Amino acid sequence: MNKTSAVQTIGILTSGGDAPGMNAALRAVARTAWARGIDVKGIYRGYSGLLNDEIFDMKKEFTCDIISRGGTALFTARCEEFKQLEYQEKAAEILRSHNIDGLVVIGGDGSFRGAQKLSAQGINTVALPGTIDLDIACTEYTIGFDTAVNTAMQAIDKIRDSSTSHERCSIIEVMGRNAGYIALWCGVASGAEDILIPERFDGNRPKLENELIESILEKKALGKKHHLIINAEGVGHSYGMAKRIEQATGVETRASILGHMQRGGNPTAKDRVYASYMGALAVDLLCSGATNRVVGYRNGQYIDYDIEDALGMAKDVDQYEFEIAQILGR
Ligand SMILES: Nc1ncnc2c1ncn2[C@@H]1O[C@H](COP(=O)(O)OP(=O)(O)OP(=O)(O)O)[C@@H](O)[C@H]1O
Numbered sequence: 518m519n520k521t522s523a524v525q526t527i528g529i530l531t532s533g534g535d536a537p538g539m540n541a542a543l544r545a546v547a548r549t550a551w552a553r554g555i556d557v558k559g560i561y562r563g564y565s566g567l568l569n570d571e572i573f574d575m576k577k578e579f580t581c582d583i584i585s586r587g588g589t590a591l592f593t594a595r596c597e598e599f600k601q602l603e604y605q606e607k608a609a610e611i612l613r614s615h616n617i618d619g620l621v622v623i624g625g626d627g628s629f630r631g632a633q634k635l636s637a638q639g640i641n642t643v644a645l646p647g648t649i650d651l652d653i654a655c656t657e658y659t660i661g662f663d664t665a666v667n668t669a670m671q672a673i674d675k676i677r678d679s680s681t682s683h684e685r686c687s688i689i690e691v692m693g694r695n696a697g698y699i700a701l702w703c704g705v706a707s708g709a710e711d712i713l714i715p716e717r718f719d720g721n722r723p724k725l726e727n728e729l730i731e732s733i734l735e736k737k738a739l740g741k742k743h744h745l746i747i748n749a750e751g752v753g754h755s756y757g758m759a760k761r762i763e764q765a766t767g768v769e770t771r772a773s774i775l776g777h778m779q780r781g782g783n784p785t786a787k788d789r790v791y792a793s794y795m796g797a798l799a800v801d802l803l804c805s806g807a808t809n810r811v812v813g814y815r816n817g818q819y820i821d822y823d824i825e826d827a828l829g830m831a832k833d834v835d836q837y838e839f840e841i842a843q844i845l846g847r
């Protein structure tokens with residue numbers, strides 16, 4: 518019991534797509550809470566597990582040997598029904614029945630909405646940005662992005678060796694349904710000739726493919742031995758694109774979709790360390806009586822925002838960075 522803390526029992530859940538570093542975050546939440554004299558309960562499978570009362574007393578052993586592991590030891594899920602008020606009320610009741618008066622939600626923007634709804638139900642809630650997509654406007658860093666980019670970059674390096682040997686064009690599709698940050702970073706880090714991201718795609722596929730065909734022929738004329746296109750999932754259609762490009766250019770073209778391997782693997786040092794500090798801050802915010810907050814990282818500092826304000830912020834790929842990425846690929 519901590520008489521000065523606003524909360525006495527903290528629950529932790531992970532929600533949405535898993536992200537490397539989630540384990541480091543939940544470990545830091547638990548260990549900081551214990552250091553502050555606060556009990557910790559784990560909730561399996563995100564909001565879905567919460568509604569099914571999959572709640573347990575977390576013990577120290579649960580947090581051992583997980584900092585280096587990808588994924589989430591709490592498992593994760595998406596739960597459509599949680600968007601309805603009656604299920605949010607039910608979830609708050611379940612939390613109260615376990616004496617959970619503070620909750621840490623680790624997930625992406627969708628999970629933040631859920632956290633906000635639980636805060637409205639009277640459960641003090643703090644969210645941590647756990648997503649490989651980097652698509653959260655209030656923060657320059659999200660847990661898992663660094664690992665995902667490094668994983669994808671290493672895969673692209675390997676494809677590049679094969680692509681160069683065969684003097685082919687390779688289209689490599691990386692994750693990011695609505696956001697092109699992974700594609701942009703991989704494109705720059707791999708020296709890609711073209712980078713396709715949803716933020717700069719107007720939906721006109723014939724126009725996009727014509728531009729790519731022109732770019733491939735131009736570079737071929739300059740003597741380039743391969744052509745690497747990094748395509749974000751949000752633009753997609755990599756296999757069809759490869760076929761049409763090959764037909765139009767006569768350059769053998771292959772598509773590779775990297776898929777969920779980008780979400781796994783041992784987190785980088787950055788993801789472990791940032792996630793650890795963010796997890797600790799979430800606990801200290803709850804202890805101070807804060808609710809409906811999201812933790813972020815900006816200008817070298819860990820900070821927190823009101824969830825509504827955070828979700829209201831707009832995020833776009835930096836135009837200067839995008840232009841330079843294109844120049845460097847020429
Ligand atoms: N408007 C909402 N109200 C209540 N809960 C929500 C809302 N939107 C999303 N959620 C809950 O959060 C869960 C995760 O949301 P979502 O699938 O958007 O993933 P995310 O947290 O954004 O992560 P990522 O995009 O990185 O996979 C949903 O399945 C749902 O349970």
Ligand SMILES: O=P(O)(O)OC[C@H]1O[C@](O)(CO)[C@@H](O)[C@@H]1O
Nearest residue numbers: 534535648649650692693694750
């Ligand atoms: O296949 P799933 O698990 O539904 O998730 C895919 C989505 O999750 C993300 O990787 C974010 O975690 C998106 O980039 C992707 O579109």
Ligand SMILES: [Mg+2]
Nearest residue numbers: 625626627648
């Ligand atoms: Mg999301």
